[in-house]
Amino acid sequence: MKGTDGGASRARILARVRRALADVPAHERPRDHPVARDYLRVHGRRSPAESAALLAAHLADYRARVHRCGADGLPRLLRDLLAERGARRVVVPAGPPEEWLAGAPVERVPDSPALTPYDLDAVDAVVTGCALAIAETGTLVLDGGPGQGRRRVTLVPDHHICVVRTADQIVDSVPQALERLDPLRPLTWVSGPSATSDIELDRVEGVHGPRLLDVVLVADAAG
Amino acid sequence: MVQRPPRVALHITCVNDTLYPRTGRAVVTLLERLGVRVDFPMAQTCCGQPFLNSGYRRRAEPLVRRHAAAFRGYDHVVTPSGSCAAMVREQHPRVAARSGDDGLTAAVAEVASRTYELTEYLVDVLGVTDVGAHYPHTVTYHPTCHGLRTLGLGDRPRRLLEHVKGLELRELPGAEECCGFGGTFAVKNPAVSAAMGRDKARAVTATGARALCAVDNSCLMHIGGVLTRQGSPVRPVHLAEILAATEGDAR
């Protein structure tokens, strides 16, 4: 409220709201108006393997590339994915990605608040984990936790490789995802590479966010 | 309780009464053929739709009152108009509620709950889909907006048409799109209404059907007016007239 004469407007707007709601009974409390939550928590029943397959299929629908491997094969796969595009400088947030890329023949750029947008624009790729993934919608959610870095590191570089542990990071539905997430952390939901429908309402991939999204589903929790 | 035949009233609608009496006569022919005796309460005039849809709720209110009085006491009220049925069932209760007259609210609720659009009456109440009609022509069907979305007529009209002998049904592309009539919309927004009407009429003509049928003559008046202006050979005909036709009528 500081910096402007908002005190007066605050009072005015709240008074207008209260006058506008004169028809709402005085005894009604904010939660009294009924909301039937008879919609589904999950659409269908799936085994963990089926959930992983659905996640993979839906990510692929958005033109994300989906790969699968065991924990042992992860470093090798990441090396190949980076080499395929000739990536030389790679952002590596603190946490598991440091280990995954320990032997990779690339320059590892640690995430730090000192990295400017210009610095990030000069790297080729970023490798992160995630907080969770949602099978029904083909969505990865990042919350800035270990191995995920600040929001900007998965935004400015043109190639994002995101690793999902199939054993404990896949949920089926949006309601399940929200239950597990902490709203006080900055959250980024990613469903495929950046895209637009702004030209004749037809979807094309590749605008401002990473144009290439590789998702690696790691089958073994040990990774 | 002694079984007595239901008392059935025909709500003909002002448009049919004035401009399309043959549709009303067809409904009478059809229902009588199916063993239903219908009554036509002379006190009926207009359900008030043109007034309400133009913003004149207060002008519509006396007509709502008149309608409820005219059809009081009947077991069923049948109307060959999707939009007038929708008006009676959806809007009359709202108008009555706004009037603050509890007597009107009760009277309106009574009539609304007993009002059926013709195809609903045939399929749901009489339980027939084969009405013994004969109409040896190609026909395309336009589901009008109030029939489709407000009443939810679904496939009732289509099931009735499929049982008409000699009739060949042609699919109408984009059938669920509004024809652009919309009551006073047709004259308040003539450019958009005409553009919608022309698109609908072109789609109708392209089916190659001889007749365009619907459950509402007001929409047919608009599409038909565009069809003749475009020089199209397709003729508009109310569904009731097809269902009333028999071998003897075939020319």
Next chain:
Amino acid sequence: MSGPVPLGMPAFPDAAAVSTRDARLRATLRHATRTIRAKRGAAVAELDDWRQLRAAAAAVKDRTLRHLDHHLVRLEERVTAAGGTVHWAADADEANRIVTALVRETGEREVLKVKSMTTQETGLNAALAEAGVRAYETDLAELIVQLGDDLPSHLLVPAIHRGRSEIRGIFRDRMADWGRPAPAGLTDRPADLAEAARLHLREKFLRARVAVSGANFMVAETGTLVVVESEGNGRMCLTLPETLISVVGIEKVVPTWRDLEVYLQLLPRSSTAERMNPYTSMWTGTTDGDGPRAFHLVLLDNGRTDTLADAVGRQVLRCIRCSACLNVCPVYERAGGHAYGSPYPGPIGAVLTPQLRGTASALEESLPFASSLCGACYEVCPVAIDIPEVLLHLRERVAEGGEATVRGVRAVVRPARRHALERGLMAAAGLTLQHPGALRSGQRLAARLRRLRPRRLPGPGRAWTDSRDLPEVPEESFRDWWARTRGGASS
């Protein structure tokens, strides 16, 4: 709603009379809306519980609106506790003043903008320009509109009225005036156009110090804001600058974190026909070392409390700006978005604009009539706004007058003067229909004159006969036939 309402904006029918003749516009809109209609249908059909989700979405919004003051105060507490600053703006001018002052405090002369309906509504860009601050739109469609000195014509895709070849022309001719020019040899392939926008905007993103956004949702219990987008321009603006200013309508609040589970399922499928949009950002105040160091939330009224005061019209405040109603509307498809004279076109605009701005001018007064009442909008609306019901309600306000709240004050709206002739006709017709005998006389008179069926009518009747033939008047009305053949058999 105050804000940039060009004076003398034509009434909808006049604007539409011109735009419906624009064959290229018609073809572009037809193609775009039909493409998305079919896709939306498929995306919605995937969820068995769509009906229940829709009902819950409406109920949560109604629950919120019924205690909006409570939720706004709670939101303010939470945002403040999380390091943000909350400002309150009663109208567009106040919102613009607040934002301008905040930008000035940073010392910057340019701001980046995420696509935001509210700042279109307030005319923020013009207000900033007057203060010497240049605002760059970063959403692809908003960029096309800005470069083309144009107005938005769709909620989701403001440049929907532009086809790919027009977009190429705008990029080629205008990008250089705003920064990096379009690449040489730019084609009209959508992918190339998207690439051109990427190159043009990247330097702006990298140097950005201040950004202005809106928000799709605000969660009262946590103070979290949510922005749903596709391109990544939103993420750029929400995370790279040092100062973030979000201008959000007060109706965008929902009570709980859990409530998002409903809207995040409904919005993408209704809007872009996707299971989920490419990017969704959620933030609560500020986070050390990650994202802007200063966060300002400007809560905007600008006619929303007036709308809230109307028990029928209030449901319009449920709107989540998905644009499904535009994409399915046959009137929007023919007339185009500009005819609605506001940043909110289509069916939702026809019920929102006259409530936010009032019905005093020719344009706003005509909007409730810009519909054939076909009901397709209500059918697809993910928050179940009964748009036809609100249209009828607003038509009544225009035709007969009635009570309305204008800038917080309860007022009696007088019947519109332009409807005087119509009112007279309606009165006469209403009187006739009260007397079946009079109706009968009229029908008989018409039958006697039936041979005089003109191809063109004079005066107001021209609106019918300009494009359609008149129906033939029958020799005998149904009423007379019945009396003649069954006379006396009925009541």
